[in-house]
Amino acid sequence: MADRPTLVKCLVWDLDNTLWQGTLLEGGRAEVDETVREVIAGLDARGILQSVASKNDHDLAWARLEELGLAEYFVLPRIGWGPKSESVRAIADELNFAPAAIAFIDDQPAExxxxxxxxxxxxCYAAEEAARLLELPEFSPATVTVDSRRRRSMYQARFRREAEQAGFEGPGEEFLRSLEMVMRIDRAGEEELSRVEELTLRTSQMNATGVHYSDAALRALLDDPDQEVLTATMADRFGPHGAIGVLLFERRPEVWHLKLLATSCRVVSFGAGSVILNWLADRAHRAGVHLVADFRATDRNRMMEIAYRFAGYTDDPCACRAALAPAGEEGIQRLHLVPGPQRPPTTMKLIAPGAAAPVG
Structure with missing residues (x-):
């Protein structure tokens, strides 16, 4: 059986005779076929970002996209006279996507x-292939989550946030407070399972073990009263960040076993991982139990080990480990923490089971 192709994360459109019919600067119609319009909306609903790389007059082309009601669908458009490859590379770099996650569609074989x-x-795809893009496996994610459907708006909020930060004068902590961030930690239900599975697949830098939990495995955990499956979401005054973290842990009388912590790298600079770890430590302290966290080093998750160590997790021996089943994955370390009371976050509001009220 052939491997499923790598999913496209962003499709970059040419404009003249590709997205629309005609050449804008030569007085062409610049009208969009309804099939192409449906493809644009369909890709957006699946969480696939879209951008533009076009040799055109920027102001005229963007104004036409606005008249057509399509401008809102495109992030980081590159409309000018430079090589298309430079435009595509710039889009990929700013999105922090590998080139393999990018697709490009143009009517010109030379381009x-x-x-x-x-x-x-x-x-790369020829313009005449546009009508069938929604049928191709590389444009068809296995699941479409709530966050997938609003991925474009989350990226647009990110760009506005970053622009304001670049012009902010003052300490970084003051800027974080100005964002009016809210983190919510909730127990996962049936509707959240696909988001949890997606996080275990998509996160790598801030993933404590790199272990993927399938939908079936997650459902089994939900049915076990000793297991906690939690999701963390964030939002601020610019809009939602969506699901940014997942915690899987087992509650035992003397120890809580944190099997997986994964957080999105896009919220590292906001201190999201520390907030989650501090909240869990505070809950464990109140319950009078130790914490043991699984960690397996990969070639990308050094930041997660630093986060655990900074939170006080050590290699110190403790009898509480004896209550735990042997690690099922090769290379798993078990880090230990005797938790103490934690101060609530100062730069965001935390809404979670047993969370203390925020300060600041």
Whole structure:
């Protein structure tokens, strides 16, 4: 059986005779076929970002996209006179996507060849293929979550947030307070399972073990009264960050076993991981139990080990480990913490089971 192709995370559109019919600067119609309009909306609903790389007059082209009611669908558009490969590369770099996650569609074979020459991992499509993009496996994620459907708006909120931060004068902590951040930690239900599974797959830098939990495995945990499956979501005055973290832990009389902590790298700078770890430590302290956290080093998650160590987790021996089943995955370390009371976060409001009220 053939492997499923890598999903496209962002499709970059040419404009003239691709997204619309005609050449704008030559007095072309610049009208969009309804099929193309449906493809744009369909990709957006699946969580696939879209951008533009077009050799055109920027102001005229963008104004036409606004008249057509399509401008809102496109992030980081590059409309000018430079090589298309440079535009596609700039879009990928700003999104922090690998070239293999990018696709490009253009009516001109020479433009596609130029992109392929400089960016061979980018998948290129002829304009006449636009109508069938929604049928292709690389544009068809297995599940579409709540966060998938609003991924474009979350990225647009991120760009506005970053622009304001660049112009902010004052201490970084003051800027974080100005965001009016709210983190919510909730027990996962049936509707959240796909978001939890997606987080275990998508996070790598801030994933404590790199272990993927399937939908079936997660459902089994939900049915076990000793297991906690928790999701963390965040929002601020610019909009939602969506699901940014997942915690899986087992409650025992003397020890809580944190099997997985994964948080999105996009919220590292906001201190989200520390807030989650401090909240869990405070809950464990109130319950009078120790914490043991699984950690397996990968080539990308050094930041997660630093987060655990900074939170006080050590290699010190403790009898509480004897209550735990042997690690099922090779290379798992078990880090130990005797938790104490934790101060509530100062830069965000935390809404969670047993959370103390925020200060500041």
């Amino acid at each position: 596609r060849a130029e992109v392929t020459f400089h960016l061979p991992e980018v998948r």
